[in-house]
Amino acid sequence: MPGTSEDIVRTVLDEWKAGIDTHDPARVAAVFTEDAVFQGLHPYTVGRGGVFAYYEGQPHGLTVDYRMYEIRRPAEQVLLGYGHADFTRPDGTVLALMLGVAVTRDGDDWRIAQYQVSAVPA
Numbered sequence: 001m002p003g004t005s006e007d008i009v010r011t012v013l014d015e016w017k018a019g020i021d022t023h024d025p026a027r028v029a030a031v032f033t034e035d036a037v038f039q040g041l042h043p044y045t046v047g048r049g050g051v052f053a054y055y056e057g058q059p060h061g062l063t064v065d066y067r068m069y070e071i072r073r074p075a076e077q078v079l080l081g082y083g084h085a086d087f088t089r090p091d092g093t094v095l096a097l098m099l100g101v102a103v104t105r106d107g108d109d110w111r112i113a114q115y116q117v118s119a120v121p122a
Helices: 005-021 026-031 048-056
Strands: 033-040 062-076 078-088 096-106 109-117
Touching: 005 078, 005 096, 005 109, 026 033, 026 048, 026 062, 033 048, 033 096
Parallel strands: 033 109
Antiparallel strands: 062 078, 078 096, 096 109
């Protein structure tokens, strides 16, 4: 896996995006830690099972594009990312959300340990 903070977060989120774009909830869930705190647009869940269920319930044809505004490395094994995600529904409707992630290292792998989306501030 690439070594810079930006490259690491981008690699993890690119895999998250690929799973969403292909409606593969198992692929999406695999980029999260076993005990990840996940806050989508429904009540939060903990663990990959909740992530899987959330994305399994999304419509086929949903896609996402994202951009990170800020990435911080508060500790060697932790990266924080703050950005924006545009989820496009199959009918073309775009849902613009703010995106925050905490990505942690486990051996050679980096995974999302905390994920939250929220409305774009007015």
